[in-house]
Amino acid sequence: MQLRGRHWVVLWLIAFLVVATIVIGRQTRAHLVAGQLREARERRRVLEAEMAELTRAIQQASSRDVISGKAAALGMRVATGAEITVLPAPGAVTGDR
Amino acid sequence: MAKAAARLGFIRFCLTAGILAVIARAAQLQLVEGADFARRAERGRTESEVLPARRGTIYDRAMLPLAETQEAYHVSLAPEQIENRAALARRVAQALGEDSRSIAARLASGARSVYFFGPYTALQVQHIRSLDGVALEPFLRRIHPMGDLADRTLGILAPDSAVGVAGVEGALDSLLAGTPGETVRLLDHRGNAFDSPARLVREPVAGNNVVLTIDARLQEIAERGLDKALQDAKASSGDVVFLDPATGELLAVASRVEGERSSASAFTTPYEPGSTAKLFTAAALLLNHAVDSNDVVSGEDGDWLVPTTYGRPYHIRDAHKESGTLTLAKAIEVSSNIAMAKFARRLSNAQLYDALRAFGFGAMTGVEFPAEARGTLPHPPSEWIKDYTLESLSRGYALSVTAIQLASAYAVIANGGVLYTPALVKEIRSPDGTVLYRHAPEAVRRVLPESLAATLRGYLKGAVSSEGTGEQGQIQNYALVGKTGTAKIASGGGYGAGQYTASFASIWPADRPQIVAVVKIDRPQGSYYAAQTAAPLTRQLLEEALAARADALQLGQLAGPAVATAASAPASAAADLKSPPVVRVSWPVASRDSAPTARLKVPDVLGTDIRAASSKVFGTGLRVRLSGEPGIVIRTDPAAGTDVPAGQPVTLFTASERTTQPHD
Numbered sequence: 001m002q003l004r005g006r007h008w009v010v011l012w013l014i015a016f017l018v019v020a021t022i023v024i025g026r027q028t029r030a031h032l033v034a035g036q037l038r039e040a041r042e043r044r045r046v047l048e049a050e051m052a053e054l055t056r057a058i059q060q061a062s063s064r065d066v067i068s069g070k071a072a073a074l075g076m077r078v079a080t081g082a083e084i085t086v087l088p089a090p091g092a093v094t095g096d097r
Numbered sequence: 098m099a100k101a102a103a104r105l106g107f108i109r110f111c112l113t114a115g116i117l118a119v120i121a122r123a124a125q126l127q128l129v130e131g132a133d134f135a136r137r138a139e140r141g142r143t144e145s146e147v148l149p150a151r152r153g154t155i156y157d158r159a160m161l162p163l164a165e166t167q168e169a170y171h172v173s174l175a176p177e178q179i180e181n182r183a184a185l186a187r188r189v190a191q192a193l194g195e196d197s198r199s200i201a202a203r204l205a206s207g208a209r210s211v212y213f214f215g216p217y218t219a220l221q222v223q224h225i226r227s228l229d230g231v232a233l234e235p236f237l238r239r240i241h242p243m244g245d246l247a248d249r250t251l252g253i254l255a256p257d258s259a260v261g262v263a264g265v266e267g268a269l270d271s272l273l274a275g276t277p278g279e280t281v282r283l284l285d286h287r288g289n290a291f292d293s294p295a296r297l298v299r300e301p302v303a304g305n306n307v308v309l310t311i312d313a314r315l316q317e318i319a320e321r322g323l324d325k326a327l328q329d330a331k332a333s334s335g336d337v338v339f340l341d342p343a344t345g346e347l348l349a350v351a352s353r354v355e356g357e358r359s360s361a362s363a364f365t366t367p368y369e370p371g372s373t374a375k376l377f378t379a380a381a382l383l384l385n386h387a388v389d390s391n392d393v394v395s396g397e398d399g400d401w402l403v404p405t406t407y408g409r410p411y412h413i414r415d416a417h418k419e420s421g422t423l424t425l426a427k428a429i430e431v432s433s434n435i436a437m438a439k440f441a442r443r444l445s446n447a448q449l450y451d452a453l454r455a456f457g458f459g460a461m462t463g464v465e466f467p468a469e470a471r472g473t474l475p476h477p478p479s480e481w482i483k484d485y486t487l488e489s490l491s492r493g494y495a496l497s498v499t500a501i502q503l504a505s506a507y508a509v510i511a512n513g514g515v516l517y518t519p520a521l522v523k524e525i526r527s528p529d530g531t532v533l534y535r536h537a538p539e540a541v542r543r544v545l546p547e548s549l550a551a552t553l554r555g556y557l558k559g560a561v562s563s564e565g566t567g568e569q570g571q572i573q574n575y576a577l578v579g580k581t582g583t584a585k586i587a588s589g590g591g592y593g594a595g596q597y598t599a600s601f602a603s604i605w606p607a608d609r610p611q612i613v614a615v616v617k618i619d620r621p622q623g624s625y626y627a628a629q630t631a632a633p634l635t636r637q638l639l640e641e642a643l644a645a646r647a648d649a650l651q652l653g654q655l656a657g658p659a660v661a662t663a664a665s666a667p668a669s670a671a672a673d674l675k676s677p678p679v680v681r682v683s684w685p686v687a688s689r690d691s692a693p694t695a696r697l698k699v700p701d702v703l704g705t706d707i708r709a710a711s712s713k714v715f716g717t718g719l720r721v722r723l724s725g726e727p728g729i730v731i732r733t734d735p736a737a738g739t740d741v742p743a744g745q746p747v748t749l750f751t752a753s754e755r756t757t758q759p760h761d
Contacts, residue, residue: 059244078641080640084574086652
C-alpha cells in the first residue's frame with residue numbers, strides 16, 4: 001500500500017505525540033525524584049541536627065563539671081596518684097609506642 | 098500620467114526603505130543585541146543561586162567533634178497566606194519554643210511579614226516547614242558540640258561568613274572551606290522560585306575534615322584545672338600545655354587571659370621563663386664540656402654582688418640561701434640563680450646563644466597556628482649587654498618564650514635529645530573519609546646526645562625531690578621530673594614589684610615519658626611561688642589525667658611495678674650525673690614501719706569479678722598476677738587462706754562468665 005499525504009500527516013502526528021509523551025514523562029519523573037531527593041536531604045538535616053543535639057547532651061552529661069559535681073555530692077573525689085594502680089590486662093603487651 | 102508614475106515610485110521607495118529599516122532593526126536586535134536581550138529575558142525567569150559548601154568538621158584525636166557545620170534556619174510568617182492564625186501561632190510557638198500569644202499578636206498587627214531570627218535547627222522546624230504561610234531561610238552555621246572546649250585553639254569564623262579568621266579555622270581555612278556550588282532556579286511571574294533539577298550548574302563540594310592532635314579529655318582537664326587555679330590564686334592569666342615528647346603532638350592547650358575571650362596566649366604571648374630555663378643553660382654547659390659533676394661554685398649566702406668590667410656591680414639573689422658550694426646538679430635542684438650565673442660565665446656568648454637557639458628559642462616552632470609568636474632571644478654581641486645578658490639568660494631572663502616553645506624544648510630532654518616540630522593537626526580527611534594527610538613526627542634537629550638528655554632528666558629528678566623546689570608537683574607511684582620557675586614580670590622598662598609568673602615544666606612519667614606539661618600562672622596573689630601554685634596544679638592535672646579515659650595516654654605502659662618514685666630516688670641528683678640509677682619499686686609499696694617479715698593470708702576471691710578480686714588482693718598487701726580471660730576468678734595460686742609473706746604475688750586464674758556457666 002502506498003502511503004498518501006494524509007498517512008504521512010498521521011505518522012508525523014503519532015511520532016510527535018510519542019516524543020512529547022516521553023519528554024513529559026521524563027520531566028514528571030525528574031520532578032518526582034527531585035522531590036524525593038529534597039525529602040531525603042531534609043531527613044538527613046533533621047537527623048544531623050538530632051545527632052548534634054544528642055552529642056552535645058552526652059558531652060554535657062559526661063563532662064567533668066557534671067560528673068565531679070555529682071561525685072562530690074556522693075562523697076567521692078578524684079583519686080590521687082598514690083591511690084591509682086594500673087593493672088596489665090591479661091595477655092596485654094606494653095611495648096613502645 | 099508622469100505625476101502618477103512619480104508618486105508610485107515615491108511610494109515604492111518609501112515602502113522599500115521602510116522594509117529595509119525594519120530588516121535592519123531586526124538584524125540589530127537579533128545579531129548585535131540578541132545575546133544581551135536573551136540574557137535579560139533569562140534573568141527575568143531564572144535566578145542563579147550559590148550553593149554554599151559545607152565546611153569540614155574539626156575532630157579531636159578520638160574523633161569527637163569539636164566544631165562542625167549544621168544547617169540552621171531563620172523563620173518568617175506571611176499573615177496574608179495564613180487561614181487559621183491562632184492554630185498556626187500555637188504550632189509555630191511549640192516548634193520554636195516561643196510564646197504563642199506573642200506570635201498571634203504579631204500576626205494580627207498588620208505586618209506583611211513576621212520574622213524570627215532564631216537560628217533554629219532542622220529538628221525544630223521539621224513540623225512547620227510545609228505549613229502555608231511559613232517560609233524558612235536556610236543557612237549554614239558553625240557549632241561547637243562540646244561547648245567552648247578548646248575554643249581558643251579552634252579559632253573563629255568572620256561574622257556573617259564562613260571564612261576562618263583565627264586559630265585552626267583560620268590556619269586551615271582553605272582546606273576546611275570546600276567549594277561552593279551553583280544552581281539556576283526558575284521564577285514564575287510572581288517571582289516565586291522553583292528548583293530545577295536540570296539546571297544544576299555545579300554541585301557544592303564539602304570541605305575536608307581535620308583531626309587535631311588534641312585529646313578532648315585532657316583538654317577538659319587542663320581547662321577546668323586552669324580556671325579553678327586562676328580563680329583560687331586570683332591570677333590574671335595562665336596557660337597549660339600538654340605535649341607528647343615522642344611525636345611533638347599537642348595533646349591539650351588551655352589559655353586564659355583576663356578580659357580576652359579568644360586569646361590563645363600559649364601560642365601568641367611570650368614571657369620570661371625564669372628558672373624553668375636554667376636547664377637549658379645546664380645543657381649548654383654540658384654540651385660544651387664546660388663543667389663536670391665535681392665542679393662547684395659558691396652559693397654566696399644567697400646574695401652575690403656581680404663584678405662587671407664597666408665598674409657598676411649589681412646583685413643576684415637567691416630565695417633559698419646556700420652558704421656552701423653547689424654542683425651544677427645541686428644548682429638546678431635548689432634553683433640557684435647565683436650558681437647558674439657563675440657557671441654560665443664559663444661559656445662564651447656564642448656558646449650559650451647557640452645552645453638556646455638549638456632548643457628552638459627565638460624562632461617560631463612551625464606549629465599550625467596563625468600568629469604564633471617567635472619570642473625573643475637577643476643575638477650576641479650587638480643585642481647583648483656585657484656582664485649582664487649572659488648572666489640573665491642563665492636564669493631565664495632576657496629571653497622570652499611561649500608556653501609551646503618551652504614544652505617543645507622540654508620534650509627534647511624527655512625524648513632523648515631530638516627537637517620536634519609541635520603539631521596540632523593529626524590527620525586531614527576528605528569528606529568521604531580518605532586520609533589526605535597524616536602527621537608524622539618532624540625532627541628539626543638533634544640537640545643533645547641521649548646520654549646528656551638522661552643526665553638532664555637526672556637533674557630534674559633532684560628538682561622535684563624533697564630537697565628540690567618542685568616537690569609539691571610530685572606524683573606518688575607515677576613519678577614526674579620537672580623544674581619550677583618564678584619570674585618577675587617586666588613592665589615599664591623594669592620589673593614591677595609583686596608581679597610574678599609562676600610556671601612548672603615537667604616530664605611525666607619520669608621513666609618512659611608520655612607527656613611534657615607546662616603550667617604557667619601569671620600574677621598569682623598570695624603565694625606566688627611556682628612551688629605553691631603551678632607545681633601542685635600540674636600534679637592535680639596529671640592525677641586527673643591518670644584517672645581519666647584519655648585516648649592519648651598509654652596506660653598500659655604504666656602497668657606493672659616498673660615505676661620509680663622520686664621518694665625512693667636519691668635526694669640529690671648530683672649522684673646521677675654519670676649514670677642515673679633506676680629504682681624499681683614493687684607494688685604495694687611497703688610502708689616504712691611495716692615489718693618485712695609480716696605474713697598475710699590469701700583472701701578468698703573465688704567467683705568474684707577480676708576487678709573486685711584484684712582490688713581485694715591488693716588491699717590485703719599482696720601483689721596480683723592475672724592469667725586467663727577477663728571474667729571471674731576460678732582459682733588462685735596460692736589457694737585462699739594460705740599464709741604468705743607480704744608482697745608475694747598471687748596468681749588469679751580467670752575465665753569469662755560464659756564459659757563458667759553450667760550447661761542446661
